Amino acid sequence: MKFMEEYRDRNKATAVSAAIAELCEPGRRYKLMEVCGGHTYTIYKHGLEYYLPGAVELVHGPGCPVCVIPMGRVDDAISIARQDGVTMACFGDMARVPGSKGSFLRAKAEGADVRVVYSPMDALRIAIEEPARKVVFMAIGFETTAPSTALTLQRAKAMDVPNFSVFCNHVTIIPPLRAILDAPDVDIDGFVGPGHVSAVIGCKPYEVVTKEYNRPLVVSGFEPLDILQSVYMLMRQLASGRCEVENQYSRVVTWEGNPRALQAIEETMEPRPHFEWRGLGSIPLSALKLRDEFARFDAELIYQVPGVRVADPRACQCGQVLRGRLRPWECRVFAKACTPERPIGTCMVSSEGACAAFYNFGRLTRPERLAEARS
Amino acid sequence: MCLGIPGLVTELDPDGGQLASVDVSGAKRRVNIALLADEGVKVGDWVLIHVGFALARLDEEEAHRTIEMLEGMESAYYDELSAMGRSAAEPQAPPERVARQSK
Amino acid sequence: MSAASPPARTTPRPRAASRPEGVVTMAHGAGGKASHALVESVFLEAFSNPALAPLNDGAVLDIAGQDVAFTTDSFVVSPIFFPGGSLGDLAVNGTVNDLAACGAQPLALSAGFVIEEGFPVEDLARVVDAMGRSAQRAGVPIVTGDTKVVQRGKGDGCYVNTSGIGLVDRRATGLAASSARPGDAVIISGPIGDHGTAVLLARGELGISADVCSDTAPLNGLVAALLEAVGPAVHVLRDATRGGVATVLNEIAAASGAAIVLDEDDIPVRPQVAGVCELLGIDPLYVACEGRMVVVVARERAGEALRAMRSHPLGAGSAVIGRADADPAGLVLEETSFGGARVVDMLVGDPLPRIC
Numbered sequence: 001m002k003f004m005e006e007y008r009d010r011n012k013a014t015a016v017s018a019a020i021a022e023l024c025e026p027g028r029r030y031k032l033m034e035v036c037g038g039h040t041y042t043i044y045k046h047g048l049e050y051y052l053p054g055a056v057e058l059v060h061g062p063g064c065p066v067c068v069i070p071m072g073r074v075d076d077a078i079s080i081a082r083q084d085g086v087t088m089a090c091f092g093d094m095a096r097v098p099g100s101k102g103s104f105l106r107a108k109a110e111g112a113d114v115r116v117v118y119s120p121m122d123a124l125r126i127a128i129e130e131p132a133r134k135v136v137f138m139a140i141g142f143e144t145t146a147p148s149t150a151l152t153l154q155r156a157k158a159m160d161v162p163n164f165s166v167f168c169n170h171v172t173i174i175p176p177l178r179a180i181l182d183a184p185d186v187d188i189d190g191f192v193g194p195g196h197v198s199a200v201i202g203c204k205p206y207e208v209v210t211k212e213y214n215r216p217l218v219v220s221g222f223e224p225l226d227i228l229q230s231v232y233m234l235m236r237q238l239a240s241g242r243c244e245v246e247n248q249y250s251r252v253v254t255w256e257g258n259p260r261a262l263q264a265i266e267e268t269m270e271p272r273p274h275f276e277w278r279g280l281g282s283i284p285l286s287a288l289k290l291r292d293e294f295a296r297f298d299a300e301l302i303y304q305v306p307g308v309r310v311a312d313p314r315a316c317q318c319g320q321v322l323r324g325r326l327r328p329w330e331c332r333v334f335a336k337a338c339t340p341e342r343p344i345g346t347c348m349v350s351s352e353g354a355c356a357a358f359y360n361f362g363r364l365t366r367p368e369r370l371a372e373a374r375s
Numbered sequence: 376m377c378l379g380i381p382g383l384v385t386e387l388d389p390d391g392g393q394l395a396s397v398d399v400s401g402a403k404r405r406v407n408i409a410l411l412a413d414e415g416v417k418v419g420d421w422v423l424i425h426v427g428f429a430l431a432r433l434d435e436e437e438a439h440r441t442i443e444m445l446e447g448m449e450s451a452y453y454d455e456l457s458a459m460g461r462s463a464a465e466p467q468a469p470p471e472r473v474a475r476q477s478k
Numbered sequence: 479m480s481a482a483s484p485p486a487r488t489t490p491r492p493r494a495a496s497r498p499e500g501v502v503t504m505a506h507g508a509g510g511k512a513s514h515a516l517v518e519s520v521f522l523e524a525f526s527n528p529a530l531a532p533l534n535d536g537a538v539l540d541i542a543g544q545d546v547a548f549t550t551d552s553f554v555v556s557p558i559f560f561p562g563g564s565l566g567d568l569a570v571n572g573t574v575n576d577l578a579a580c581g582a583q584p585l586a587l588s589a590g591f592v593i594e595e596g597f598p599v600e601d602l603a604r605v606v607d608a609m610g611r612s613a614q615r616a617g618v619p620i621v622t623g624d625t626k627v628v629q630r631g632k633g634d635g636c637y638v639n640t641s642g643i644g645l646v647d648r649r650a651t652g653l654a655a656s657s658a659r660p661g662d663a664v665i666i667s668g669p670i671g672d673h674g675t676a677v678l679l680a681r682g683e684l685g686i687s688a689d690v691c692s693d694t695a696p697l698n699g700l701v702a703a704l705l706e707a708v709g710p711a712v713h714v715l716r717d718a719t720r721g722g723v724a725t726v727l728n729e730i731a732a733a734s735g736a737a738i739v740l741d742e743d744d745i746p747v748r749p750q751v752a753g754v755c756e757l758l759g760i761d762p763l764y765v766a767c768e769g770r771m772v773v774v775v776a777r778e779r780a781g782e783a784l785r786a787m788r789s790h791p792l793g794a795g796s797a798v799i800g801r802a803d804a805d806p807a808g809l810v811l812e813e814t815s816f817g818g819a820r821v822v823d824m825l826v827g828d829p830l831p832r833i834c
Contacts, residue, residue, distance in 0.1 A: 002381065002383075002421070003381040003421060003433060003438060004381065004756070006442055008815050008816050009445075009449075010815070010816055010817035011449055011453070012445045012446070012448065012449045013816060013817055014452065014817070015445075015448045015449040015451070015452035015453070016445070016448055018452055019448055019452070036377050037377055037834040038377025038378060038834055039377070041377075041834070044820055045761075045814070045820055046814045046815075046816040046818055046820070047813075047814045047816060047817065047818015047819045047820045048816065048818055049818065050817060050818035050819065051817065051818065063377075064834060065834065066834065091426075091831070091832065091833045092758075092759075092830030092831040092832050092833070093830075093832045093833055093834055095830055096826070096827070096830075102500075105503055105504065105505065105827070106500070106501075106503060108503075108504070109501050109502070109503040109504065110501060115683075116830060116831065117683075118426065118427060118683075118684045118685065118686075118758065118831055119426045119427025119428070119685075120426065120427075121407065121427055122427070122683070122684075122685070140833075141833060141834075144377065144379070144425060144430070145425065145426060145833060147410055147428065147430070148407075148425065148426050148427070148428045151407065151409055151410070151428065194377065195377075195379075196377050196378075196379045196423070196425060196430065197377075199379070199423060199430045199431040200430060222377065222379070224816045224818075225445060225816075229441070229444075229445065248441070250434065250437040250440070250441065251433050251434050251435075251437040251438035251441060252379075252423050252431045252433060252434075253431070254431075258410055258411075258430060258431060259413070260409070260410045260411075260412060260413060261410045261430065264410070340826060341511060341512075341826055350834065351832070352377075352832075352834045359823075360821065360823045361820040361821050361823075362820060362821065377833075377834050378759045378832060378833050378834060380756050380757050382757075398753075399753040399754075399756060399757050400749045400750060400752055400753030400756070401688050401689060401748075401749050401750030401753050402686055402687075402688040402750055402753035402754040402756075402757055403686065403687045403688060404684075404685055404686045404687070404757065405685060424757070425833070426833055427685070
């Protein structure tokens with residue numbers, strides 16, 4: 001497969017791994033954070049940590065847009081799905097996310113019309129083809145996905161579709177990065193930047209990380225070699241005392257991003273004053289809602305929802321995992337009370353959450369190879 | 376949010392429509408290319424597909440540059456190991472490069 | 479704070495004995511963890527007997543001194559007709575393959591139908607014709623059957639159940655999921671994920687098209703050739719269906735206590751199946767097959783086994799995809815093309831497309 005297989009070559013991985021090891025200062029440990037569920041998934045699916053020297057650790061930040069949606073808001077979405085005549089269209093990632101009383105799939109089993117779609121346009125198509133149904137699209141994702149929702153809204157408006165609405169849960173990347181870096185005990189040395197968010201927003205927005213918080217950031221692609229190369233570029237910056245935004249994913253990402261995509265978001269959505277992030281608390285200006293001009297497509301205005309704030313169970317330590325302070329296996333309920341089948345907190349709910357990814361893929365590595373890699 | 380796959384544009388809609396046919400290793404889908412209207416997508420281009428929309432066009436030159444950089448690191452590493460092997464007090468074979476098996 | 483490295487090994491999870499709460503969901507039918515929990519807590523509890531307990535593809539009963547394999551399967555698919563076959567092909571091949579996995583040639587099948595009022599007779603005829611043809615291909619008669627009709631809205635078109643009996647080949651002694659031993663080779667009889675991909679695309683909801691056909695086929699001939707060549711060296715036979723190869727391998731690992739270690743480079747996947755799976759973010763290891771046999775065979779005879787399989791038309795794409803190991807007990811690992819390793823866990827429910 002073009003543009004993919006070339007980035008999975010193990011000989012190059014070995015070479016980059018050696019180069020990373022050479023940049024490690026003796027006695028120093030390095031903690032690098034990635035903030036993208038797709039990166040978490042790649043790291044575990046390909047066993048990328050095998051190539052990292054013991055001194056370099058990759059931690060997983062709040063990069064899974066499904067995981068960070070608070071339970072109360074999932075409850076709201078499910079309550080809309082259960083209403084008469086409603087068809088709830090959502091991405092596969094959302095289907096198993098538990099609210100306080102079950103997931104979309106559970107609601108479906110109990111009679112709600114929940115349909116998994118691949119694209120927001122598919123949800124609009126259902127609305128057009130089934131005029132008797134009230135179709136609600138559960139919009140989630142960072143700036144990567146927001147433009148697609150935006151274009152769909154513009155199409156719905158142009159075609160004057162009466163039975164389509166969007167329950168908007170889009171979030172943005174810079175505010176949670178700030179929140180992580182504002183925490184008093186933060187010990188992260190650098191960031192692996194989310195490549196597909198950057199395809200939309202470009203690289204410039206990350207200058208806040210390098211200029212205000214003095215941490216290097218490298219925008220990374222999603223193949224294992226991309227991430228490994230990004231780690232190398234971060235280590236190179238740390239070794240030379242540089243602190244810049246670099247673009248490893250230059251085959252896709254440009255400095256300015258995609259102006260049309262940004263314009264589409266701007267025309268259809270605006271920032272919410274506050275939004276609650278599961279595990280991180282309330283973060284200002286970190287999420288999007290529909291503009292007034294699109295009010296008739298706003299599910300939050302059309303449907304009554306409980307709007308109850310549901311706190312995470314007390315045992316949950318997701319907040320610390322999301323900030324990189326705790327590793328999945330260090331959480332007191334990991335693999336005990338909290339498993340992918342019965343997740344307690346956000347990090348376990350979707351397969352790209354740090355805990356779920358580790359549980360599903362990384363729980364075990366051949367002990368000898370792990371020892372070899374760390375020697 | 377992150378799942379973006381490179382696909383080859385095989386057909387454009389007539390009359391400058393918003394859709395194009397894209398091929399991923401034999402899997403074909405119609406994809407909305409409105410977000411790339413400024414760049415002028417052509418048949419034969421590679422685009423990044425996310426939830427049925429093309430977000431970016433892949434820059435083949437940049438891709439080559441990235442691979443070349445990696446190839447450079449690869450050569451340097453294995454050359455050095457070979458050199459070490461040759462100059463070691465006891466003769467050692469350098470580690471075998473793993474051949475990539477094609478499916 | 480504890481050390482940077484995670485604990486080196488974890489013990490396999492004990493079998494879930496607690497009954498699922500509330501209602502039955504689609505996850506319970508997907509072949510993964512939820513299905514297993516349902517079977518173990520509800521069915522095994524009530525039916526408890528030694529022939530059922532191993533939960534192999536079929537039961538083997540000692541009848542008048544002969545080992546007789548007995549199996550049943552129900553078939554539900556939407557759409558009913560898809561590239562490569564139909565409900566009818568699945569209904570016959572599925573049961574023939576379950577018998578083959580017990581080392582048995584099929585002797586006779588039964589066929590029960592639950593048909594929804596309003597289902598076109600023409601479609602029923604197509605399904606039944608397909609069953610007749612598949613049965614002929616497998617060399618087995620359908621000797622008895624039943625038909626029920628349910629009211630419109632209560633039946634999703636047509637459901638078929640087939641049951642089958644066969645005599646276990648004398649050379650297939652000790653075939654069971656628990657019989658895998660460290661050192662054994664793991665072979666698959668062809669490329670994975672064809673059926674699930676074909677059906678997913680045929681539903682038309684995802685707007686993706688690709689040249690993919692279901693792999694539904696009767697594997698009794700292939701198994702006969704395999705047993706002819708290496709006989710008792712075959713330790714496990716399982717046909718990979720819902721939940722894909724990953725689910726079958728997890729069942730084998732859990733039952734035998736061995737580890738299964740796969741080599742990603744060696745797993746055969748058609749490029750177009752790989753393309754669809756990449757687009758949707760699905761792992762082909764979990765996508766259903768309907769004509770693929772997983773074979774676990776003693777290492778010394780693996781070469782012969784592979785040759786015998788490849789010389790059969792339905793096994794031309796056979797490949798060694800991994801081995802059984804002592805550690806980590808009960809788990810399935812994959813050594814990735816990239817060079818690292820990852821756990822291939824049992825799925826909770828059906829693989830769903832993802833955007834992250």
